Amino acid sequence: RKPAKAVKHAVETAAGKVTDALTPDVPGAPGSAPPTVEEPTTPRDPLPPKSEQGTPDTRTPTGATTGVPPIAKGQQGAHLTTAQGARLRDTDHSLKAGPRGPVLLQDHHLREKITHFDHERIPERVVHARGAGAHGVFTGYGSAEGVTKAGFLAKGKETSVFVRFSTVLGSRGSADTVRDTRGFATKFYTDEGTFDLVANNIPVFFIQDAIKFPDVIHAGKPHPDREIPQAQSAHDTFWDFVSLHTEAQHHTIWNMSDRGIPRSYRMMEGFGVHTFRLVNAAGETALVKFHWKPKLGVHSLTWEEAQLISGIDPDFHRRDLYDAIEAGAFPEWELGIQVFPDTPEEIFAGIDLLDPTKIVPEELAPVQPIGRLVLNRTPTNFFAEVEQVAFHPGHLPPGIDVTNDPLLQGRLFSYIDTQLTRLGGPNFPQIPINRPHAPVNDMLRDGYHQQAVHAGVAPYRPNSLDGGNPFPAGVEQGAFVDVPVTVAEAPKVRANPVSFDDHFRQARLFWLSMSPVEKEHIIRAYTYELGKCYHQAIRERQLQSLANIDPVLCAEVATGLGLPAPQPGVPLADVAPSPALSQVGREWPADGRTVGIVVDATSDLDGVSEVRRAVLGAGMVPLLIAPHGGTVGYLPVQRTFATGRSVEFDVLLLAGAPTPAPDAIPARDDKAGAADSVTVDPRVLLLIEETWRHAKAIGAWGDGITVLRQARVSGTPGVVTGDSGPEVFAAVGQLMAGHRVWDRFPASVA
Ligand code: HDE
Known part of the structure; x- marks a missing residue:
């Protein structure tokens, strides 16, 4: 790989001295090379037509590297035209009744230009609105073949990917380095259909049932009256929610730790959170949890750095990702799985695998590497790719299936639903970045923004008019077959399993696994966030949860708030620490620093x-x-x-x-x-x-x-x-x- 971020600008003089190692990222900043701009002159030969102006084809050709046509320039061709292709003589003056007269309604170019501009924005994502993305390649190790038949995990198999990182709470224009969970969503364009691993950098979630998702997000978002604070959890409604729904305490302590303020997207772990079910070629199943392990290690900012950067460079993480890839310091992760036997109880070492607020410590089930991800290309157009990419946890290839985790089940509904509003209809899979690389042969028709001109008269089956096609595939033809899991006969209820009631054990496990300096950071984060709450009752309620996690943690935060520390309300869990959770004490490559x-x-x-x-x-x-x-x-x-x-x-x-x-x-x-x-x-x-x-x-x-x-x-x-x-x-x-x-x-x- 190319060595460093700045290398492409390095010039050595005859004396062997480096004279210009960097073009700063701020155009026009001292030391930057003068911009080379092609002046408009006379008409030149037009570039070849944009592929999207040819006959629309919603299928990405086999062998393409991404779902995006390889066209770099929007401004192409010699002459400016309207959207209908009529050449324009002037785009700087509206049509008026005399130079000082009123503008005429008949000015189609004016109306077309302004109308298009008026509609350039689409609704931002309801969560994870702020993000950055990159293209890359995933290479399977072959080590997962015993547990899954998914072809993209075969040894040496290369698959194109697109990854979008994000914060959760903030709006599209919010700062990158706020204290928050980070999204880590990967689209694998596999030969057997797209696989979306829609992960986070924290291995557990706030809630156990998707039905509470609107509630936790309403609580985390800005207050509905003044719409403040932006991209923050340090406010009353957030702490009101997490102190009342104590299942959120585990996720919250991760947020209060250094994991909530990553140094870089390149230095984050990713977690699929839920347990998934894999199926191998023999039809045998296993339960797994997915992990991304960054080559550069897991590193964080300090809270003061994060706050300063929010003002000095709100695009810090976006810039870091872009700069690293442009310079050839390609970010890398290993994909790994923790594997558990698929037993009817779905419990491993006493941990309920369907409870998304629980981890399985790596010491109990090691993470086994199954492939490598390298991000090697930045987006060509942020809107077309990063903004329009649409992930869905139900986009699964044969060999990977879901479990009954009630959070995952709700997500399977939500992600397609949200795109209908955000991307304006059911044809979002035809947007270039979302196009599968596997051949698509569906019978979905029409709808807003339909790009394909479907031939034939019989989009139904069986039919006798279009030659009977398409036919369902069997297992031999690589069909996705739902694992025939037995569903227990049980009464219809609105309830959780009893095992979901343990809300503090693993928050305590996390606390006990931290080094002294990481504990100190957690204490300070809680003290800061609760110190920003207005209501005393909320602080006191959260202190009670901290007492249930650990008395020392509670006492330190209580001292900072000037409040008495309550006694634990539940017996303190007797748990062994998991050293793998600590970020301190190991050595890592310093590439790209x-x-x-x-x-x-x-x-x-x-x-x-x-x-x-x-x-x-x-x-x-x-x-x-x-x-x-x-x-x-x-x-x-x-x-x-x-x-x-x-x-x-x-x-x-x-x-x-x-x-x-x-x-x-x-x-x-x-x-x-x-x-x-x-x-x-x-x-x-x-x-x-x-x-x-x-x-x-x-x-x-x-x-x-x-x-x-x-x-x-x-x-x-x-x-x-x-x-x-x-x-x-x-x-x-x-x-x-x-x-x-x-x-x-x-x-x-x-
Ligand atoms: Fe999401 N989530 N989520 N989420 N999520 C969305 O989908 C939702 C959850 C995650 O870069 C939305 O396309 C529900 C867990 C990421 O485009 C929406 C529940 C995890 C992204 C949605 C969850 C995630 C999203 C908003 C609880 C980690 C950004 C826009 C049941 C495993 C993807 C969109 C991107 C985005 C719903 C919980 C990760 C509304 C209902 C757990 C990384 O559909």
Whole structure:
């Protein structure tokens, strides 16, 4: 694969120095190459017609890489036309009765242009409205052949995919880094029909029965009177709901943990949540849970980073995904399954497999890898692909079937229903991104936005007029056969199984599996969110749930709220922790991470140049931060003290001691640097202060070491110095493998 994000822009001079490693993502930003725009001149030869202007074909040809025609440009052909193809002479002036006269109703072009514009927006998704997507390829390992006949899982079989990541609560324009669950929906365009694995980054759900879905979402969305807060769970209705429906406590503690604020979509796990039923070629069945495991590990932001980024770069996750793929640092996951015997009870190790608020710890049922996903292509058109993609948990190929999980059963109804409004009718499977790659031969006809011109007169069967086609397939022809599961004879009831009543055991399991620093973050998140609630009764009710999870957790949050900690209302569950749930303590590749390097005119520029080369070589992105744009010496600058902010960088290197610009904000008295003769620019001190507070590694050499002293961070954990840039970067690189300098966070609980 191509090494790093910025590599395609790297240019080496004859002297071997990297002179331009990056075009910043902000057009026109210092260091960016001047845009090359083709000026309109005279008519040129038209491009070939867009495929969608040819005869519509709702089937994506076999062998196509995605459901989207490979046409990059909408603006094609020499002459502007109306939607009917009539050439236009003018698109800048409406037709008027004289230059100063009224506009004439007969101006068809004006009406067509404005009317189309007026209807450019479609309703956003009722949940998961904010998202980002990418194309990729999935390769089966063949290891699942014993449990499923699904062809796309065969060894070496490659299948095109489209993935859409999302937040749940916010509107389309909301910030990426809010505290929320993330969607992770994958469309596999398999030869045997499309498979949608519509997953989340949290393995459990708030509710056990789909009938409560409108309730939990009404509670999480902004208040209906003022429509605030946007994309937040820190408000009364959310906590009112989760404290009254205590089955939500397990999902909620995951949201309050670092899982609620991922560092990147590339660094999230994905979970199918429900238990699915697989069937193999011999007709034998097994129950499974699906897991996505990211190659880069599971990593999160700190809460303060997440909040700052919401203002500084609300598109942080969308940008990160796009940049990584464009640079060739392709995001990767392994798909894995936990396999359970398909017994009539559907219970494994005492855990009800139909209860979507429960996990099965990986220590009890290991996740077995069955294939690899690589995202390698960004969308051509966000609306056409990311906005119009329509997932459905019932889109299943032969070999994968559903279970009676009541949440899943409700979803099977909801996803097709919601598209009827959102995508304007029943023909959304014909939208390019939704087209299957398997041949389609249905008898569905007509309806809004029908794209196909169906030939023949007999869309029914059996028929004698269209040659009797189409015929049903048998198992030998690869038909999807519903697993003939026996349905117990039982009275019709509105009730849950008794096993669904245990609401706190697994929330406690999660809490006990966390490292001290992760526990501290959870305490702070609850304290923050409940502190934002207005009603005392809601805080007290939620504290009762926390007492039922763990007395220490409850006491710490109660102290923060200034309330008494209640006693547990249920016996505390005796559960063994699951170390697999913790994000801390392992080492991961640092591909695609961003390294900020502070330089000024006095810096060791050759050293900086060498570091940049090392950073690029390690598959990371170097960004030079300088007092001004343009260049410092022969090195191009990507961020200035005005445009750069610590949250963009995973680590910070200091190669200089920039003094304040005349217009800089004055330094605080306590940072005035009494010990050193040079006073450092306060914006650099802020960079260091934040980087340090967010427990990210800091390195310095040369004059940079002076800066560390002035920032009063010298000698603290994760702050390294050395004689040369490459030496310092090597040490910092090791710290990055652990994601953060965890020792720097206070942890009040063991
Ligand atoms: Fe969804 N969900 N959901 N959900 N969901 C939607 O479908 C719904 C649930 C998930 O990127 C909607 O096309 C119900 C669990 C993702 O386009 C809607 C219930 C999980 C996405 C809907 C659930 C998910 C959605 C809105 C409870 C994880 C975004 C737009 C029974 C396993 C897909 C749409 C995308 C989207 C309904 C619960 C994941 C309204 C009724 C559990 C990733 O149909």
